[in-house]
Amino acid sequence: MMIKIILNKYFLSKVNGKDAVEIMRFQLEKLYTQNKVDSEIINVWCSIVNYNEQFRDSNSPARFFFKLSATECLVHYEIDSVSHRNAMFCEVVEKLYNQSVVPKKDIQLFFFPVYERDHYYLVCFNTTTQYGNIEVIDYSEDSGDHTKLLKHLRSAFCNFMQYGGNVQSSVLSSDIKRMEYSAIDSPWKSTGINHLHYGIALMRLMETYMGLSKWPSGLKKNNESLSYYMECP
Structure with missing residues (x-):
């Protein structure tokens, strides 16, 4: 069911001229042949949830989802120079x-999906709280320490907003610089799950998270609910 929904929404957005992401058949086939969610499927999902934001409830906070390319330069490249790293990040993020x-x-x-150590998780810059938070939303209980990535991401995103060209971006940059990291603790956190489950759970978290520490994600511990999202009629 989830695969069909992805494709239906994806091609609808392409027809309407709201999407510029390409996805190939072999990338979809990885769901079956390799039991993996290809990164381009996550990027397509970012486009879908971004497009749907214009139809959100008036009481819901507005959201924006950056694609995986935003954090790839922070995860996969060991760049000693902060200015170089931030420049690479800004070049990608500005276009998105x-x-x-x-x-x-x-x-x-502001959401940043991350792919690190064969694992997907989500980072959210949440400005709805009094002081703001950088939240790690992860389906796994034991995915490791994300401190280095969070430090680089906060620095890069703060730098990006600082030169946004308006007062609001400048204020947001100052807020981001002061934000602390926190991991959202939920009863559905799981252990021993595979790549496919991480990817499907990530997409579900992106779809449902609205800034509250407790929310109806539809997820359950140790994959019990994921079979529904992976079914294809």
């Missing part, structure tokens, strides 16, 4: 951010 379908001034939740 300009595709927002909702006014940038309204966005309160």
